[in-house]
Amino acid sequence: MNIKIIGVGKLKEKYFTAGIAEYKKRLGKFANISIVEVPDEKAPESLSEAEMIQVKQAEGERILGKIKDKEWVIALAIEGKQRSSEAFAKEIADLATYGHSDITFVIGGSLGLSPEVMQRANNTLSFGKLTLPHQLMRLVLIEQIYRAFMINAGSPYHK
Numbered sequence: 001m002n003i004k005i006i007g008v009g010k011l012k013e014k015y016f017t018a019g020i021a022e023y024k025k026r027l028g029k030f031a032n033i034s035i036v037e038v039p040d041e042k043a044p045e046s047l048s049e050a051e052m053i054q055v056k057q058a059e060g061e062r063i064l065g066k067i068k069d070k071e072w073v074i075a076l077a078i079e080g081k082q083r084s085s086e087a088f089a090k091e092i093a094d095l096a097t098y099g100h101s102d103i104t105f106v107i108g109g110s111l112g113l114s115p116e117v118m119q120r121a122n123n124t125l126s127f128g129k130l131t132l133p134h135q136l137m138r139l140v141l142i143e144q145i146y147r148a149f150m151i152n153a154g155s156p157y158h159k
């Protein structure tokens with residue numbers, strides 16, 4: 001299985017990169033994991049509604065440029081679909097069973113994902129109503145993907 005995580009902006013903080021590298025290494029025995037960063041759109045602090053739409057669209061085009069037709073896309077969104085870790089694990093196992101061996105997760109930038117990216121998504125994933133910074137979201141997501149594989153392997157990692 002090939003798992004891709006697309007994020008907006010470069011991850012700079014060492015405490016995030018170290019955590020992500022650790023889970024990427026652990027996941028290596030289950031899947032090919034790639035992390036793709038697309039540049040964020042430089043924007044001033046305060047933006048008009050139209051400017052915000054433009055920023056999301058520009059970032060969205062870069063995201064869509066990294067997605068191939070065959071990929072099953074799961075968009076991370078606060079208003080998306082919540083599920084338990086067990087249900088998420090089953091979803092990943094089912095995708096593999098039904099021939100979706102390329103799964104791509106997409107995390108938006110500071111303003112979120114464009115409508116075009118949301119339309120391309122085959123499914124959504126919400127981690128609840130709280131807004132997480134997109135850098136931290138990458139770490140939380142990769143841990144949950146690792147947890148999913150450990151659940152599917154029957155490992156005591158998941159209690």
Ligand SMILES: C[S@@+](CC[C@H](N)C(=O)[O-])C[C@H]1O[C@@H](n2cnc3c(N)ncnc32)[C@H](O)[C@@H]1O
Pocket residue numbers: 075076077078080106107108109110111112113125126127128129130131132133134137
């Ligand atoms: C800082 S948030 C963007 C906040 C923006 N106001 C919005 O509503 O999307 C950056 C990205 O992190 C992800 N994210 C943050 N919190 C999340 C949550 N609770 N569940 C799922 N994804 C989340 C989403 O992909 C979001 O586009």
